[in-house]
Amino acid sequence: xxxxxxxxxxxxxxxxxxxxxxxxxxxxxxxxxxxxxxxxxxxxxxxxxxxxxxxxxxxxxxxxxxxxxxxxxxxxxxxxxxxxxxxxxxxxxxxxxxxxxxxxxxxxxxxxxxxxxxxxxxxxxxxxxxxxxxxxxxxxxxxxxxxxxxxxxxxxxxxxxxxxxxxxxxxxxxxxxxxxxxxxxxxxxxxxxxxxxxxxxxxxxxxxxxxxxxxxxxxxxxxxxxxxxxxxx
Amino acid sequence: xxxxxxxxxxxxxxxxxxxxxxxxxxxxxxxxxxxxxxxxxxxxxxxxxxxxxxxxxxxxxxxxxxxxxxxxxxxxxxxxxxxxxxxxxxxxxxxxxxxxxxxxxxxxxxxxxxxxxxxxxxxxxxxxxxxxxxxxxxxxxxxxxxxxxxxxxxxxxxxxxxxxxxxxxxxxxxxxxxxxxxxxxxxxxxxxxxxxxxxxxxxxxxxxxxxxxxxxxxxxxxxxxxxxxxxxxxxxxxxxxxxxxxxxx
Numbered sequence: 436x437x438x439x440x441x442x443x444x445x446x447x448x449x450x451x452x453x454x455x456x457x458x459x460x461x462x463x464x465x466x467x468x469x470x471x472x473x474x475x476x477x478x479x480x481x482x483x484x485x486x487x488x489x490x491x492x493x494x495x496x497x498x499x500x501x502x503x504x505x506x507x508x509x510x511x512x513x514x515x516x517x518x519x520x521x522x523x524x525x526x527x528x529x530x531x532x533x534x535x536x537x538x539x540x541x542x543x544x545x546x547x548x549x550x551x552x553x554x555x556x557x558x559x560x561x562x563x564x565x566x567x568x569x570x571x572x573x574x575x576x577x578x579x580x581x582x583x584x585x586x587x588x589x590x591x592x593x594x595x596x597x598x599x600x601x602x603x604x605x606x607x608x609x610x611x612x613x614x615x616x617x618x619x620x621x622x623x624x625x626x627x628x629x630x631x632x633x634x635x636x637x638x639x640x641x642x643x644x645x646x647x648x649x650x651x652x653x654x655x656x657x658x659x660x661x662x663x664x665x666x667x668x
Numbered sequence: 669x670x671x672x673x674x675x676x677x678x679x680x681x682x683x684x685x686x687x688x689x690x691x692x693x694x695x696x697x698x699x700x701x702x703x704x705x706x707x708x709x710x711x712x713x714x715x716x717x718x719x720x721x722x723x724x725x726x727x728x729x730x731x732x733x734x735x736x737x738x739x740x741x742x743x744x745x746x747x748x749x750x751x752x753x754x755x756x757x758x759x760x761x762x763x764x765x766x767x768x769x770x771x772x773x774x775x776x777x778x779x780x781x782x783x784x785x786x787x788x789x790x791x792x793x794x795x796x797x798x799x800x801x802x803x804x805x806x807x808x809x810x811x812x813x814x815x816x817x818x819x820x821x822x823x824x825x826x827x828x829x830x831x832x833x834x835x836x837x838x839x840x841x842x843x844x845x846x847x848x849x850x851x852x853x854x855x856x857x858x859x860x861x862x863x864x865x866x867x868x869x870x871x872x873x874x875x876x877x878x879x880x881x882x883x884x885x886x887x888x889x890x891x892x893x894x895x896x897x898x899x900x901x902x903x904x905x906x907x908x909x910x911x912x913x914x915x916x917x
Contacts, residue, residue: 458786462709466716477911514891515911534707541706541894642763645790662726662764 440628441652443607446571449624449648457645462531465500468623469507471640471665472599475621476508476565477515478667479597479636485562492519493561495550495585497568497603498527504599504623505567506535513542520561522547524568524581552584554591563595566617568603571627575606589615597621605629625654626668640665685904687917689877692856695820698873698897706894711780714749717872718756720889720914721848724870725757725814726764727916728846728885734811741768742810744799744834746817746852747776753848753872754816755784762791769810771796773817773830801833803840812844815866817852820876824855838864846870854878874903875917889914 441449453459482490494509496502502523509519521544527533540546551557557564566589568582569575578586586604589596596602597619605611608628620633624641641656642664649656659666690698702708731739743758745751751772758768770793776782789795800806806813815838817831818824827835835853838845845851846868854860857877869882873890890905891913898905908915 457790458783460711460780460783462711463715466712474911510892531709534709537707538894541896543895643759645787646792647790659763662723 440626440631441571442628443571445652446607446624446627449644449652452648453644457648461500462534465503465531465535466507467643467664468599468640469504470511471623471638472504472508472565472567472621473511473515474663475619475638475640475665476512476517476563476597478638478665479619480563480595482516487562490517491561492517492563492565493522493547493557494519494565495522495524495568497570497573497582498523498525498529498532499570499572501567501570501573501599501601501603502527503529503532503535505565506532506539508565508567508599509544510535510539510542513539513544519565520545520547522550524550524585550581550585550588552588554588554593557588558593561594563597564589564592566596566598566603566615569601570599571601571607573601573603575604578604586615595619599623601627601629621665622668625652625656637668638665639668685902687875687906688901688903689875689880690820690873690901691877692820694901695856695873695876698893698901701897702893706897710749711783714752714780714784715756716892716913717848717889718753719760720872720887721753721757721814721816721870722760722764723912724868724887724889724914725761725766725812725846727887728868729812729844731765736811739766740810741766741812741814742771742796742806743768743814744771744773744817746819746822746831747772747774747778747781748819748821750816750819750822750848750850750852751776752778752781752784754814755781755788757814757816757848758793759784759788759791762788762793768814769794769796771799773799773834799830799834799837801837803837803842806837807842810843812846813838813841815845815847815852815864818850819848820850820856822850822852824853827853835864844868848872850876850878870914871917874901874905886917887914888917 496505595618598617604614745754844867847866853863
């Protein structure tokens with residue numbers, strides 16, 4: 436099956452078209468993607484499979500769209516009886532991001548004020564970490580604190596990482612040599628070039644994508660089963 | 669499901685409070701709180717509800733169960749939020765391989781509604797320019813009709829054309845009707861004497877008083893509702909199975 440993985444420019448172009456020509460709204464897309472991420476987590480890490488007594492999940496949310504998607508994912512996980520905790524390394528100025536943050540607070544989802552540097556604390560407290568820090572538009576060569584520090588911590592933890600769209604710190608178009616090593620990747624809309632040789636569990640969340648865009652970008656997306664909004668590649 | 673065959677102490681702890689049915693005022697108050705205090709967005713809520721409606725349709729009318737050769741569905745969308753929800757429902761049905769056709773009895777001035785309309789057009793969902801008054805044409809062309817005309821805030825005693833005419837047509841069709849939130853033309857708080865008679869009702873958030881004795885298939889789409897609101901309004905919502913966003917009552 437011929438799957439065209441996307442470059443950073445194509446990913447950006449598709450999103451622009453969705454908003455401008457297809458009149459999707461950002462809030463709407465983020466809700467769609469966030470819910471799909473949560474469903475992927477329930478498939479990759481079912482409640483019954485979690486090792487710890489409490490179904491705890493740490494969700495690290497960046498300040499931009501990738502982080503907003505992480506917030507919606509956390510909210511849905513809470514509904515599915517997981518116990519997410521959110522960590523915002525950086526306050527966001529985007530009002531949409533702030534709305535999603537309030538929605539989570541009002542669902543009694545706790546927030547960490549800082550990320551422990553002591554890796555064992557993270558290993559002990561959570562079953563897994565959801566990396567929702569950076570999307571395909573991040574400039575991974577020029578990361579500013581606190582992200583490099585967080586990525587160092589994530590490279591040392593023993594619990595699994597699930598990344599939203601692009602593993603944070605990876606170049607969108609190149610598989611990483613020494614970046615974080617997620618067990619699970621949830622690609623949004625279409626997979627990116629960096630995921631070509633991804634060897635972990637790879638989910639694709641993009642059923643909503645209009646057929647015309649799929650054809651225009653030659654995406655050759657697989658058929659989604661039943662009413663599922665995501666598929667495991 | 670009521671399990672009352674245990675010791676009295678356990679039985680007391682396990683007594684399930686009945687589901688609450690909302691008045692018009694309560695339904696409006698909950699929505700206002702969701703937007704104002706919980707900072708949900710209208711676009712976000714409509715997407716959540718519309719998807720849940722589509723899932724309800726796939727459960728009530730699975731593709732394999734449809735009588736006609738093509739899995740056609742007529743979706744009648746009013747100009748306000750109920751209609752927007754119908755549009756999102758139609759879009760998801762298209763993704764699920766149904767063949768929805770949309771009918772807008774009235775143009776909407778709301779830009780959000782227009783956005784949802786464009787999303788449907790760009791998914792190649794056709795639109796009817798008028799609804800046939802010849803009922804047999806509707807019976808022949810579609811497997812079912814989704815009524816997304818009016819929500820709980822409609823003034824059902826003072827409906828303006830074209831709605832009374834459409835409701836007359838809907839009372840005569842032989843194919844099933846599925847209504848979104850409140851059957852159009854019904855009073856929100858009273859079961860209807862002579863209104864349309866849907867086979868399926870998809871209540872959004874919590875059921876309304878008019879649905880208390882609804883005898884058809886009744887779905888509840890409202891898993892997203894924050895616990896604090898559920899407690900505040902004493903909703904006693906049932907537990908949703910697995911990761912389902914809707915439940916059949």
